[in-house]
Amino acid sequence: MRLMLLFLMLLCPCHCLASGLSQNQLKAAFLYRFSQFSTWPPPPKQEMVYCVVGNPSLFNAVSELLSTQPSKLKSKVVTPIDSKEAQQCQLLFISQQDRQQSLYWLEGVKDSAVLVVADTSEGFRQGAAIGLIADNNSLNFSINLTDARARGLELSAHLLKLATEVR
Amino acid sequence: MKRYLGIAVVLTSALTEGQTLPDLEALLAQPLQEIPEDTEVTSASRMAQSSSESMAITHIITDQDILQYNLRSMADILAQFSGLTTRDDGSFLYVGARGIGRPSDFNARILFLLNGTRINENMLDASLLGNEFFVDVELIDRVEYSPGAAAALYGNNALLGVINIITKSSAQIGTLEGSLNLTHEGDKHMRLTAGHRSEQGNDSWFSLSHIGRDDIKFGFDLISPEDAAFAHLNQEKSTRVTLSHQQGGLHFNAAGVWRERQYPELGLVPDYTEVIRDNSDSYLLALTYDARLTPYTDIYLHASTHGNDYTRSIPVQESDNSLDRVDSLFSGRWSNVDSRLIYHGLQNHLWLVGLDLQQDHRQLFDARSQSGLLQQRFTNNGLRYGIYLQDHWQVASDLALQLALRYDHTDRAAHWSPSLSIGYQINADSRLLLRYNRAYRAANQLESGNNRYFFAPRLGGESISTSEVSLKQRWSSSFTSFVTLYYSDIDDLITEYLDAPIFYNSPPIKSLGLEAGVSKRWADGTNLVASLAVQRTTDEEFGRLGNSPMLIGQLRYNRPIWRPDLVFSWLTQGISERITPYGRQGGYISHDLNLVWTPNRSLDLALGIQNVGNKRIEEVTDLSGIPTLQRPRQAHLSVRWRWAP
Numbered sequence: 093m094r095l096m097l098l099f100l101m102l103l104c105p106c107h108c109l110a111s112g113l114s115q116n117q118l119k120a121a122f123l124y125r126f127s128q129f130s131t132w133p134p135p136p137k138q139e140m141v142y143c144v145v146g147n148p149s150l151f152n153a154v155s156e157l158l159s160t161q162p163s164k165l166k167s168k169v170v171t172p173i174d175s176k177e178a179q180q181c182q183l184l185f186i187s188q189q190d191r192q193q194s195l196y197w198l199e200g201v202k203d204s205a206v207l208v209v210a211d212t213s214e215g216f217r218q219g220a221a222i223g224l225i226a227d228n229n230s231l232n233f234s235i236n237l238t239d240a241r242a243r244g245l246e247l248s249a250h251l252l253k254l255a256t257e258v259r
Numbered sequence: 260m261k262r263y264l265g266i267a268v269v270l271t272s273a274l275t276e277g278q279t280l281p282d283l284e285a286l287l288a289q290p291l292q293e294i295p296e297d298t299e300v301t302s303a304s305r306m307a308q309s310s311s312e313s314m315a316i317t318h319i320i321t322d323q324d325i326l327q328y329n330l331r332s333m334a335d336i337l338a339q340f341s342g343l344t345t346r347d348d349g350s351f352l353y354v355g356a357r358g359i360g361r362p363s364d365f366n367a368r369i370l371f372l373l374n375g376t377r378i379n380e381n382m383l384d385a386s387l388l389g390n391e392f393f394v395d396v397e398l399i400d401r402v403e404y405s406p407g408a409a410a411a412l413y414g415n416n417a418l419l420g421v422i423n424i425i426t427k428s429s430a431q432i433g434t435l436e437g438s439l440n441l442t443h444e445g446d447k448h449m450r451l452t453a454g455h456r457s458e459q460g461n462d463s464w465f466s467l468s469h470i471g472r473d474d475i476k477f478g479f480d481l482i483s484p485e486d487a488a489f490a491h492l493n494q495e496k497s498t499r500v501t502l503s504h505q506q507g508g509l510h511f512n513a514a515g516v517w518r519e520r521q522y523p524e525l526g527l528v529p530d531y532t533e534v535i536r537d538n539s540d541s542y543l544l545a546l547t548y549d550a551r552l553t554p555y556t557d558i559y560l561h562a563s564t565h566g567n568d569y570t571r572s573i574p575v576q577e578s579d580n581s582l583d584r585v586d587s588l589f590s591g592r593w594s595n596v597d598s599r600l601i602y603h604g605l606q607n608h609l610w611l612v613g614l615d616l617q618q619d620h621r622q623l624f625d626a627r628s629q630s631g632l633l634q635q636r637f638t639n640n641g642l643r644y645g646i647y648l649q650d651h652w653q654v655a656s657d658l659a660l661q662l663a664l665r666y667d668h669t670d671r672a673a674h675w676s677p678s679l680s681i682g683y684q685i686n687a688d689s690r691l692l693l694r695y696n697r698a699y700r701a702a703n704q705l706e707s708g709n710n711r712y713f714f715a716p717r718l719g720g721e722s723i724s725t726s727e728v729s730l731k732q733r734w735s736s737s738f739t740s741f742v743t744l745y746y747s748d749i750d751d752l753i754t755e756y757l758d759a760p761i762f763y764n765s766p767p768i769k770s771l772g773l774e775a776g777v778s779k780r781w782a783d784g785t786n787l788v789a790s791l792a793v794q795r796t797t798d799e800e801f802g803r804l805g806n807s808p809m810l811i812g813q814l815r816y817n818r819p820i821w822r823p824d825l826v827f828s829w830l831t832q833g834i835s836e837r838i839t840p841y842g843r844q845g846g847y848i849s850h851d852l853n854l855v856w857t858p859n860r861s862l863d864l865a866l867g868i869q870n871v872g873n874k875r876i877e878e879v880t881d882l883s884g885i886p887t888l889q890r891p892r893q894a895h896l897s898v899r900w901r902w903a904p
Binding site: 112113114115118121122124125129157161188190191192195198199202211212213214217218219225226227228229230231232233235237238249250251252253254255256257258259 | 280281286287290294297298307323400458459460461508551609736
């Protein structure tokens with residue numbers, strides 16, 4: 093009985109933890125940080141183009157984030173129509189895509205200096221440089237350094253240090 | 260990695276004001292409000308895949324669960340999985356699943372993997388999960404449990420499920436991490452781990468830990484109160500060494516554990532200082548290479564070598580009142596080579612083809628009395644191999660079919676293990692899974708050796724055919740559920756006679772069960788996970804199978820209280836009555852309470868009480884029929900300190 097009372101007491105609303113970020117807002121924040129810790133091959137870019145495919149909510153979250161972050165470089169977020177258009181991206185997030193869809197986007201940008209981020213295990217295994225994958229409780233990221241370097245991208249030591257896995 | 264809750268909360272507030280973006284460390288620490296649709300699972304299909312693609316339900320306990328629920332042993336972790344039960348006789352941890360978990364089973368019907376490396380040993384196919392387990396639970400990133408037969412991919416032992424334990428990387432450990440766990444009964448567990456991540460991303464860590472338990476309370480009721488004075492002879496100590504190095508697609512793991520256990524066998528000999536000694540020494544060395552060969556082809560290569568020596572020395576009083584000792588040794592040495600190719604170049608198909616080899620270098624059982632009156636010895640070695648093929652066919656956007664077939668060959672028998680799975684996406688939030696699997700287990704070295712030695716009939720392997728249907732439902736972004744209904748026919752289950760150390764193949768057994776669970780998450784950080792397993796396993800001889808509870812209920816709940824970095828957790832486990840050949844063991848409900856405080860990135864403090872109500876829990880774990888007390892009330896304190904410049 094005493095245990096039940098304690099349990100009921102602990103079920104009462106707690107206001108100590110303010111509402112946090114949604115999963116897509118978190119992904120957008122990660123994406124922004126990834127861009128800050130990555131270096132693209134020359135020539136220097138005039139504009140930072142973030143591309144998001146497969147997830148309109150993530151697109152909106154990135155758009156909102158970019159509008160609040162001061163940046164020396166002009167930046168925008170787009171949803172490419174096809175993989176050819178995706179070659180214009182600096183950073184491509186393929187979100188919630190199955191194996192065939194992931195392969196389509198990855199094949200389309202395979203010779204381009206595009207930092208590809210995937211949020212599925214399949215996308216990361218198929219060639220995304222960064223896998224931003226959820227476990228039950230939080231988001232973690234893994235890095236495929238070989239793929240990133242093959243595209244001429246350099247990822248900072250800080251990023252490599254915090255990745256769950258570097259392949 | 261995920262322990263910066265307090266800092267994350269502060270930064271979360273800042274971000275919502277639209278001004279300051281949290282740094283990467285804080286983002287990694289940010290708890291998810293929603294239950295993610297896709298997580299990575301590896302055990303169901305023997306390759307990394309999204310849970311939404313998987314054709315089986317996989318349950319996961321993460322490092323954050325281990326921290327927040329203050330799970331201190333493999334027993335604590337395994338008890339969180341739907342339908343699993345654990346029993347500990349003080350020397351060995353036994354796991355039951357889907358109605359099978361009888362006295363003297365040694366976890367041979369569940370396949371255990373450590374980072375994908377098979378760790379069931381080669382004498383009893385036993386999984387050593389107590390203090391003789393290879394890894395401290397604080398070094399575990401996640402544990403996956405895929406219930407149900409999976410021999411079509413894994414071969415021997417994968418009858419009732421597959422459990423894969425995946426360790427952390429140095430990014431999650433830090434440069435230096437130390438921990439100390441104490442209980443009010445004087446149990447101590449100390450660990451020191453050093454990690455390094457190079458600028459090229461190469462990852463290494465090394466860990467050393469020691470467990471010491473003195474004056475362990477006897478796990479049964481004493482006949483004479485004076486016997487309690489011999490508790491100082493009831494001791495255990497265990498030392499673990501673990502090493503991990505990853506470089507690109509190469510991953511090297513090494514682990515060794517040395518465990519010494521001794522206890523007086525009250526009533527066996529007049530001189531109680533003549534103790535029983537149980538020692539276990541195990542090691543493994545494993546090297547894996549996992550890489551993408553072409554845009555359409557992944558390769559996985561694995562080689563490992565293992566050893567396990569278990570020795571038991573028992574004092575025996577002879578008829579002339581002289582004292583003798585019977586020393587027995589189980590000694591195994593074996594190596595595994597696994598390889599598989601994953602090919603997804605064909606539209607809508609994902610092919611997996613693999614070959615597993617196991618060379619048993621030594622399977623030795625030796626028992627002898629020091630007087631020379633008793634002597635029993637058998638030894639074996641041999642080669643086992645298995646070849647398997649799987650096709651995952653995405654028939655339509657909402658329909659997937661997975662076919663798998665495996666052929667296994669040992670020196671005693673050959674087996675075919677087929678599997679058929681159908682996945683149907685009913686709508687965006689509901690997924691239906693239908694599965695049929697056949698699996699087998701060959702008689703282990705003890706079972707076949709004992710029967711040979713005592714001229715008992717030769718044993719055949721046991722097999723299971725399981726049909727199951729599962730429904731995964733996502734009611735909202737923060738509320739999910741699953742339900743699985745299964746039916747199994749078990750043939751020739753290898754069973755030990757109650758009155759002799761020999762085995763027989765039992766008549767057919769039928770197992771019918773339901774596993775269901777819900778997960779709910781609230782915006783204030785509260786988490787609730789509840790599951791219920793209903794199972795009925797019967798044979799033609801005894802009716803309900805021994806140690807098979809009808810109901811298993813689990814509940815875990817946590818929430819921050821008073822301050823965001825202080826988390827309260829509540830764990831409840833309820834098990835219904837079990838019937839054993841020796842009588843009935845009453846059902847029970849027990850509760851564990853914990854408080855975990857993470858004041859900063861470097862420190863975790865946990866205080867908990869196991870079995871708060873001090874519910875008397877008894878289990879029969881072996882054929883002696885003597886019930887052993889389980890998980891009495893115990894207060895414990897854990898401190899974990901981390902340095903990560």
